Amino acid sequence: MKNVRPKSGDVYARIFSAVKGVPAGCVATYGQIAEIARASGPRQVGYALHSLKEGSGVPWHRVINAKGEVSPRSGSDSHELQRILLEAEGVEFDARGRVVLGRFRWKP
Numbered sequence: 001m002k003n004v005r006p007k008s009g010d011v012y013a014r015i016f017s018a019v020k021g022v023p024a025g026c027v028a029t030y031g032q033i034a035e036i037a038r039a040s041g042p043r044q045v046g047y048a049l050h051s052l053k054e055g056s057g058v059p060w061h062r063v064i065n066a067k068g069e070v071s072p073r074s075g076s077d078s079h080e081l082q083r084i085l086l087e088a089e090g091v092e093f094d095a096r097g098r099v100v101l102g103r104f105r106w107k108p
Contacts, residue, residue, distance in 0.1 A: 011039050015048040022062040024089045026106040027099055029066045036108065046071070061085040062106075068098035 014037035021036075022028045030042035039045055042065075049060045050073075061082045065071045070086075072079045083093065091104050 011037065011044065012048045012051065015039055015045055016052075016056075016058045019049070019058050019060065019063060021108060022059060022106045024059075024062075025091060025104070027062050027064050027068075027086065027091060027101070027104050028106045029101075030063055031066055032106070033063055042066075062089075064099060068101045070097075 015033060018033045018036040019028070030045040033045045034040070034042050037045070039048075045063065049058070049063060052058055052060055064082075070079045070082045083097075086099070087093070091099055093099055
């Protein structure tokens with residue numbers, strides 16, 4: 001039997017489903033979502049989230065990098081919006097601008 005490669009839409013749907021599972025007040029890392037969604041890696045999660053249309057209902061702001069940081073995006077201020085949205089949900093940042101993953105990381 002041939003090794004069938006999933007379409008990116010199928011992987012993206014799994015990524016979006018995983019991100020929708022992250023509750024308010026919690027964060028997940030790109031790698032954590034990649035593992036749950038069986039994606040090729042954290043970058044694919046980033047690409048999927050970047051493709052979201054406004055009003056999608058996917059809480060993209062709850063996904064951060066493995067250092068606990070909001071990843072800056074070139075040509076956009078969405079990283080500032082991301083921090084604002086997280087803080088509004090009660091997620092706290094330390095003096096270095098990092099989320100304490102031991103406290104706020106989602107444990108599915």
